[in-house]
Amino acid sequence: MKTIFMKKLFSLLLFLSFFGNLHSQTAIKVNQKRLSETLKTLSTFGKNEAGGSDRVAYSSHDMEARNYVKDLMVKAGLEVSTDFAGNIIGKKAGTIPDLKPIAFGSHIDEVPNGGDYDGPVGSLSAIEVVRTLTENKIMTQHPLEVIIFTNEEGGVVGSRALAGQLSQEALQVKSSSGLTQYEGIKSVGGDPDRISELKRNPGEVTAFLELHIEQGGNLDREGIDIGVVEGIVAIEWYEFTFQGFANHAGTTPMNMRKDPMLPAAKLILAVNEIVTSFDGAQVATVGKVDVFPGAGNVIPGEVKINVEIRDLSSDKIHQVYLAIEARAKSLAEESKTELSINHIEVASKPALANPEIQRTIENAAKSLGFSSMYLPSGAGHDAQEMARFAPIGMIFIPSKDGISHSPKEYSSPEDIANGANVLLQTILSLDKQFQ
Amino acid sequence: MKTIFMKKLFSLLLFLSFFGNLHSQTAIKVNQKRLSETLKTLSTFGKNEAGGSDRVAYSSHDMEARNYVKDLMVKAGLEVSTDFAGNIIGKKAGTIPDLKPIAFGSHIDEVPNGGDYDGPVGSLSAIEVVRTLTENKIMTQHPLEVIIFTNEEGGVVGSRALAGQLSQEALQVKSSSGLTQYEGIKSVGGDPDRISELKRNPGEVTAFLELHIEQGGNLDREGIDIGVVEGIVAIEWYEFTFQGFANHAGTTPMNMRKDPMLPAAKLILAVNEIVTSFDGAQVATVGKVDVFPGAGNVIPGEVKINVEIRDLSSDKIHQVYLAIEARAKSLAEESKTELSINHIEVASKPALANPEIQRTIENAAKSLGFSSMYLPSGAGHDAQEMARFAPIGMIFIPSKDGISHSPKEYSSPEDIANGANVLLQTILSLDKQFQ
Numbered sequence: 001m002k003t004i005f006m007k008k009l010f011s012l013l014l015f016l017s018f019f020g021n022l023h024s025q026t027a028i029k030v031n032q033k034r035l036s037e038t039l040k041t042l043s044t045f046g047k048n049e050a051g052g053s054d055r056v057a058y059s060s061h062d063m064e065a066r067n068y069v070k071d072l073m074v075k076a077g078l079e080v081s082t083d084f085a086g087n088i089i090g091k092k093a094g095t096i097p098d099l100k101p102i103a104f105g106s107h108i109d110e111v112p113n114g115g116d117y118d119g120p121v122g123s124l125s126a127i128e129v130v131r132t133l134t135e136n137k138i139m140t141q142h143p144l145e146v147i148i149f150t151n152e153e154g155g156v157v158g159s160r161a162l163a164g165q166l167s168q169e170a171l172q173v174k175s176s177s178g179l180t181q182y183e184g185i186k187s188v189g190g191d192p193d194r195i196s197e198l199k200r201n202p203g204e205v206t207a208f209l210e211l212h213i214e215q216g217g218n219l220d221r222e223g224i225d226i227g228v229v230e231g232i233v234a235i236e237w238y239e240f241t242f243q244g245f246a247n248h249a250g251t252t253p254m255n256m257r258k259d260p261m262l263p264a265a266k267l268i269l270a271v272n273e274i275v276t277s278f279d280g281a282q283v284a285t286v287g288k289v290d291v292f293p294g295a296g297n298v299i300p301g302e303v304k305i306n307v308e309i310r311d312l313s314s315d316k317i318h319q320v321y322l323a324i325e326a327r328a329k330s331l332a333e334e335s336k337t338e339l340s341i342n343h344i345e346v347a348s349k350p351a352l353a354n355p356e357i358q359r360t361i362e363n364a365a366k367s368l369g370f371s372s373m374y375l376p377s378g379a380g381h382d383a384q385e386m387a388r389f390a391p392i393g394m395i396f397i398p399s400k401d402g403i404s405h406s407p408k409e410y411s412s413p414e415d416i417a418n419g420a421n422v423l424l425q426t427i428l429s430l431d432k433q434f435q
Numbered sequence: 436m437k438t439i440f441m442k443k444l445f446s447l448l449l450f451l452s453f454f455g456n457l458h459s460q461t462a463i464k465v466n467q468k469r470l471s472e473t474l475k476t477l478s479t480f481g482k483n484e485a486g487g488s489d490r491v492a493y494s495s496h497d498m499e500a501r502n503y504v505k506d507l508m509v510k511a512g513l514e515v516s517t518d519f520a521g522n523i524i525g526k527k528a529g530t531i532p533d534l535k536p537i538a539f540g541s542h543i544d545e546v547p548n549g550g551d552y553d554g555p556v557g558s559l560s561a562i563e564v565v566r567t568l569t570e571n572k573i574m575t576q577h578p579l580e581v582i583i584f585t586n587e588e589g590g591v592v593g594s595r596a597l598a599g600q601l602s603q604e605a606l607q608v609k610s611s612s613g614l615t616q617y618e619g620i621k622s623v624g625g626d627p628d629r630i631s632e633l634k635r636n637p638g639e640v641t642a643f644l645e646l647h648i649e650q651g652g653n654l655d656r657e658g659i660d661i662g663v664v665e666g667i668v669a670i671e672w673y674e675f676t677f678q679g680f681a682n683h684a685g686t687t688p689m690n691m692r693k694d695p696m697l698p699a700a701k702l703i704l705a706v707n708e709i710v711t712s713f714d715g716a717q718v719a720t721v722g723k724v725d726v727f728p729g730a731g732n733v734i735p736g737e738v739k740i741n742v743e744i745r746d747l748s749s750d751k752i753h754q755v756y757l758a759i760e761a762r763a764k765s766l767a768e769e770s771k772t773e774l775s776i777n778h779i780e781v782a783s784k785p786a787l788a789n790p791e792i793q794r795t796i797e798n799a800a801k802s803l804g805f806s807s808m809y810l811p812s813g814a815g816h817d818a819q820e821m822a823r824f825a826p827i828g829m830i831f832i833p834s835k836d837g838i839s840h841s842p843k844e845y846s847s848p849e850d851i852a853n854g855a856n857v858l859l860q861t862i863l864s865l866d867k868q869f870q
Contacts, residue, residue, distance in 0.1 A: 100695030216686030233685060237731055248839055249720035250668060250745045253649030254711050256837065265703035268696055276689050285684035286696050288731045289724050296672055296723045296741040307729040310685050378685030402691065404683055412798050 028136050028366060030424060032417035034074050034424060038072060041415070042108065042124060043116035052113035052407035056176040057151030058184030060159075065108050067187060067296040069123065074125050077134035078146055084198050086150035086159030086190035092130055094143040099435070101145040102427055103390070104129070104209040107152035110198040112176055114153070119224045121133050121397065122211040123148050125420035132424060141204055147380045150185060157181055159385035164199030171195070172200040205390035206434045207357060209426060210383040212394060213411050213418045217402025218375055225370035227396030228361045231352035232377045236317050237344040240267060240339045246293060246301025257299055257371055261291070263331035263339075264303035270327045271307050275320055281376055282311035282320055312350045312376045317349030351384035356394030357426070360433065364425035370418055379404075391434075395422050440563055462803060465573050465859060467852035473507060474851070477543065477559060478551040487842035488551055492586030493619030500543050501623060502603035504583055506557065511562050512569035513581060519633050520596035521585035521625035526564055529578040534870070536580040537862055539564070539644040542817060544588035549588070550844030552851075556832065557646040558583050560855035567859060571750035575866040577641055584817045592616055594820035599634030606630070625744070640825035641869050642792060645818040647829060648846050650839025653810055655866045660805035660853050662831030663796045666787035667819040668745040668810045671752050672779040674821045675702060675763050677772045681728060681736025692734055696726070698774075705762045706742050712757055714812055717746035717755055728864040742743035742845060747811045749786045786819035792828030792861070794866065799860035805853055814839075826869075830857050 046061030078090030106122025481496030513525030541557025585593030
């Protein structure tokens with residue numbers, strides 16, 4: 001009898017350990033092999049001859065991939081539906097009826113000639129996590145919700161819809177597939193006319209988690225397993241236009257020119273010098289230069305350069321901008337050109353990760369024996385839109401040489417499984433912490 | 436009897452004075468008012484709402500203008516025809532049958548949204564010169580030939596044909612009108628299939644003269660009436676490509692970038708610094724910058740800049756190029772980018788004006804009481820192609836503020852008439868000098 005009692009007690013402790021502090025010793029794990037295989041299968045939808053992925057949103061490749069992913073979700077024990085924005089939603093009930101869901105997921109669409117990891121890693125890991133829970137007959141208190149977002153690469157379309165940020169105007173924008181967002185959403189089973197009904201309000205989602213490849217070289221370079229994302233940076237674009245006087249490149253002596261190319265070239269160098277003169281992880285990029293008229297035999301009349309600045313702090317961005325602006329003004333003055341500046345808001349507010357979720361991710365990594373570091377996300381993600389109404393957290397895994405949006409992007413099966421296991425443990429911890 | 440003899444002697448001297456050194460006191464003059472009026476009428480063909488001229492070659496405006504000009508040529512006493520390249524040719528016989536013609540002319544087509552003086556001044560002055568000779572019943576020893584060249588602005592098409600430089604390939608190039616050169620030439624009455632028959636050989640033309648607005652600010656700034664052109668500069672294009680590594684502008688830390696925009700910006704500044712460090716009138720221009728992929732949120736993978744260098748001396752161009760090349764190489768090295776250089780031959784040989792013709796133009800200006808200066812032509816002209824088989828000379832008149840290829844280009848009626856009178860006297864002098 002005593003033996004039976006001890007056995008039962010042991011079973012109970014074992015069971016409890018999945019939900020308690022003991023889980024570090026006995027943590028359930030995702031099936032790495034299965035996760036790798038599903039990623040491999042997913043990568044076949046839209047693979048091009050150059051080895052890249054042409055699985056842009058709303059393409060036939062995207063449609064095939066969506067069907068494959070829906071099947072996987074059903075196998076994982078999720079109740080699957082498509083919402084008005086074309087997001088694939090998978091639901092699993094929790095043990096406490098009134099709790100709001102813990103949501104997690106990512107996207108499966110790619111940039112044209114993209115890679116196999118950006119999006120798919122977080123999407124298939126989310127499904128694998130639920131499948132692992134189901135196989136282990138583990139019920140969480142909170143309902144779980146896996147979200148595979150529509151057209152992330154084309155402007156976080158699906159998550160913007162959930163945040164109530166997808167305007168009718170935005171729906172008319174053409175996507176990489178050639179279809180407008182409106183047509184594309186319709187083609188994947190959404191109902192773009194009812195998108196406003198999707199808007200979720202604060203309190204409706206307990207937490208949102210997204211696992212993603214880093215898309216930068218920090219983890220890979222430092223040999224660190226897990227990145228705890230502090231937030232998604234704000235992005236600001238500033239278009240500096242220097243106006244001189246277009247003239248004949250053969251007949252206008254050097255000392256009679258008012259060539260806007262010269263202050264523009266100096267500003268390009270100044271942007272680099274200024275952004276690196278501040279402490280911190282802020283970045284600034286000149287990725288676009290427009291020269292008018294842009295002919296080899298004409299001194300330009302106008303040169304436009306696009307300066308992008310990103311940082312977790314909007315204030316830091318503004319400081320960097322002010323220094324660049326001051327330099328631009330003095331360059332215009334000394335070159336006797338006219339300067340105009342156009343501010344284009346891209347994502348003017350950073351999306352900060354919830355501090356408790358950050359600590360929970362760090363602890364989950366530690367409990368599994370993984371090294372981790374805190375870092376910002378320089379790239380945009382669906383999580384940034386979810387942050388408008390829910391506490392968010394993001395988990396990064398190493399991305400080889402920091403390459404992304406390229407057929408060359410790569411994360412190892414181990415690193416991916418590590419990320420999925422941290423996601424799993426974070427969900428289990430938050431399930432207890434957030435009531 | 437003595438009185439009658441004296442009268443006859445006086446008449447003879449008066450007559451001779453038109454051809455001899457005495458002409459300065461008694462020079463016949465073009466009709467400035469008529470010349471102004473014909474220029475004004477010509478400007479109506481293709482005038483757009485912004486005040487610019489849309490008389491691109493082969494357009495309906497060009498066709499109307501060609502008909503107007505042909506009428507003027509007939510009125511001037513010329514025998515008018517259109518050659519296989521669509522050039523309008525006007526011939527007037529000379530008194531010595533075996534002499535080869537003295538040719539002169541320019542073009543009446545314009546760049547899109549161009550002005551009213553570039554081309555028309557030389558074309559209508561050439562016709563006015565002949566009309567003045569005809570009205571004054573002056574016969575030259577040499578036959579005279581007025582040439583209104585086809586599509587100068589689209590690549591000196593008509594003069595290239597006469598020089599035997601217009602390939603079948605070049606005929607397939609699209610012109611600003613939308614027609615290919617082949618189609619365009621056909622539409623204005625040429626026969627592009629027989630263009631090779633037009634080629635003229637050295638010795639077939641005694642001299643070619645072109646009057647033109649300066650298209651630079653030298654004469655206008657210095658207040659000088661007439662420019663004696665030393666030659667038409669050679670033009671070389673060099674495409675410098677810096678290759679770095681395209682990457683995500685948000686996730687790639689500043690110190691992990693291999694951004695080709697930085698050496699490219701430095702080279703733009705170096706081009707200006709280097710070309711002005713040499714003595715002389717050479718010019719260098721960066722009028723075209725291509726950034727790949729050219730998106731505000733992507734660190735460029737490749738930046739291409741086009742460097743154009745012009746000078747009367749090919750050797751000077753080469754020296755300037757070598758200094759720029761050396762700088763480009765060291766910029767690539769210090770930025771760890773790959774450099775490639777592509778040399779595009781535009782007009783690799785300068786077209787030097789014949790020294791005797793230069794002196795004749797200078798003397799003609801002096802005899803009429805005009806100030807003059809020697810200067811190179813930084814712009815290309817039909818004369819450069821004519822120089823391949825004939826001694827050439829060019830006469831420049833002031834162009835306000837050096838503006839050209841613009842609705843703002845302007846030369847005063849007096850300056851234009853001065854140029855036409857210098858052209859007239861130069862023809863009369865060469866008629867005696869060149870036998």
